[in-house]
Amino acid sequence: MTTVVARYPRLKKWLRPVWRFVNSRRPKLARKSEFPARVVRGVRSRYLRISTMFLQNAELMRQRLPLLRAASRQGPFSRIGTNASGTEVVMLVVSDLRIDPRVEREARALAEAGYEVTVLCPEPSDGAGESFKIDWGPSVSIKWLNWTAASFVSESPGYVGNQLYAAAVTLKPFAFHAHDLNTAYVALAAANVTGAHLIVDFHEWFSENVHWDSGRKEYLPYPQPWKRQLQKLEARCLREASATVTVCDSIADAMNAELGGKRPLVVRNIPNIHRSPTKKYPPLKEQLSLDQSTFVLLWQGGTGPTRLIEPIIQALEYATKCVLVIRGPSLDLFGEGYRKLAAEIGAEGRLILLPPVPSHDVVAAARGADAGIWTLPALCRNFTFALPNKIFEYLASDLPVLAADYPEARRLVSGNQVGLMFDPYDPKSIARSINKLIEQADLAARLRANIGITLASLDAGREWQRLVEVYKQLPRR
Structure with missing residues (x-):
């Protein structure tokens, strides 16, 4: 940007006092209730965007290149x-x-x-x-x-x-x-x-x-x-x-x-299931010092209001032998709400919150759980048509998948018999899927055996x- 400004000294002269004014007024304005600091930051941010766009448009005109709206027009x-x-x-x-x-x-x-x-x-x-x-x-x-x-x-x-x-x-x-x-x-x-x-x-x-x-x-x-x-x-x-x-x-x-x-x-x-992680991970139960007989259900991915994790937590009331591990970003924002929800149903001791791991490590870090779970709210077709990374990553970690009953997830999970489906809004439906894996060892073994066959057909390089x-x-x- 400084190179562009140097080519337009009049523009530089006009911009300098505006920038100085916003900077100089910030401490005074931030002290007044009618001008909170966030308002001042917003003004500065908008000024920066507008001035940057002005300079770049000037440079485009200097090079005789059309501006964005002109260049994007439909024509014959x-x-x-x-x-x-x-x-x-x-x-x-x-x-x-x-x-x-x-x-x-x-x-x-x-x-x-x-x-x-x-x-x-x-x-x-x-x-x-x-x-x-x-x-x-x-x-x-x-x-x-x-x-x-x-x-x-x-x-x-x-x-x-x-x-x-x-x-x-x-x-x-x-x-x-x-x-x-x-x-x-x-x-x-x-x-x-x-x-x-x-x-x-x-x-x-x-x-x-x-x-x-x-x-x-x-x-x-x-x-x-x-x-x-x-x-x-x-x-x-x-x-x-x-x-x-x-x-x-x-x-x-x-x-x-x-x-x-x-x-x-x-x-x-x-994903490339053969990618080396950034470090070595022990099996998940060992990471958490849990007994090997404990049934561990893993949620690995984003957290917050668009993830519909709450019914999964509520399902712990009906799946009393399950420990739910949530590993993902933004738990500093949403984790307390998840803990409170678990406490309301007496399951606070069976909810474990963990920070995210690097994307290269998600497969290695998930190994050792008993199953992985995925869901989304039915807010839009983009959600119900989703085929997310995490389903493939669970399979690469040798985990049967519990998934919301949406078309693409059903096609992969039920179609290859590598997991079970549930109603994403019904904690009892989620709990029934969890309890099936806990109580029917032969079912869990059969699903896990199908994972290898499915992975062989899901070649990342070919995709x-x-x-x-x-x-x-x-x-x-």
């Missing part, structure tokens, strides 16, 4: 893929790379196939990116952008990322690879300008997802005007992108039927090679 002659050459792939991401294994798996797969992958990603917080020391191999580079470059995701429609576009459009790769719909608009515009190919990977079905309603303090489906905007962009991607990818057949089929265009290729989130084949089939200039 799309330039996507018309000037694609070389081996560079630019991935656009706004998630936390430390906990988004799908981005890593795709980047590594393409790098192993001979592509040079650049990942453009805003830092989760100011200056934090370099401290993560992310290393995905010699052919994958991470380019961190200022944290404000991700601020657009919380503002309707959630995909107009001017700063991300400014960083992307100056590059001339073989393809722009958008991770999720929130970066697809930017990638579409950049591909239109440069003539690169456009790949859109729908990690989620965005228009069928939920968002945080700050007024009601809960997650809700998108209101119809916002949802229509998301659907319009999804339909454009299905029509105009060189290729689209998603995580399961239910989402691919429904998007194709309802939005038209080309059906997305399905690349499931199958991610499907993405590589998509790239190989793209035309070159």
Whole structure:
């Protein structure tokens, strides 16, 4: 940014007093009840975003490049893929790379196939990116952008990322690879300008997802005007992108039927079960100093209001021989509520809360439990169509799976006879599944025996090679 400012001395002169004013007024304003510190921080954050966008737009105009909205307009002659050459792939991401294994798996797969992958990603917080020391191999580079470059995701429609576009459009790769719909608009515009190919990977079905309603303090489906905007962009991607990818057949089929265009290729989130962990883990019961006869049910993954863990805890009232272990992030925020719920049913001694382990370690750290459990609330089709990492990870840890009775989970778990299904809102239904595994040793043994057969058919290398084949089939200039 300093380089850009130096080219526009009048702009620099105008911005300096504004910035000084906000900084100088902060201590005074924060002391007044009508100007709390959070308001001042919000003003500074918004000023930083606006001034950064202003500078970057000025730089784009200096280079005679169109701005984001102009570049993304639909027209009769799309330039996507018309000037694609070389081996560079630019991935656009706004998630936390430390906990988004799908981005890593795709980047590594393409790098192993001979592509040079650049990942453009805003830092989760100011200056934090370099401290993560992310290393995905010699052919994958991470380019961190200022944290404000991700601020657009919380503002309707959630995909107009001017700063991300400014960083992307100056590059001339073989393809722009958008991770999720929130970066697809930017990638579409950049591909239109440069003539690169456009790949859109729908990690989620965005228009069928939920968002945080700050007024009601809960997650809700998108209101119809916002949802229509998301659907319009999804339909454009299905029509105009060189290729689209998603995580399961239910989402691919429904998007194709309802939005038209080309059906997305399905690349499931199958982890590399042979990856070495960062350290050695003893079996889970040994980690927790539990007797080997104790039945341990493991929840490993995110926590909070969109996870529907509460009915699992309530099921302990009816599954009295079960110890539930919850291992995941944000337990400093939600753990006390979970403990209180367990205490209300007299199960506080059978609930164990543990901090998360690195994503490379989840399989090794889970071994030694008796079963893994997964659920989500039926708030939207994006949830009920989910086929999450953790089901594959439980299987890789040799754990039978207890899963909410949704289509994709049922297809994998019941279809391969590696676990049992339950009603996600009914603690007694969950308890019945737990008690079956506890009381029917032959059933548990049969499910566990089927895991090896299932894993043999779920080859991670073959799954991610499907993405590589998509790239190989793209035309070159």
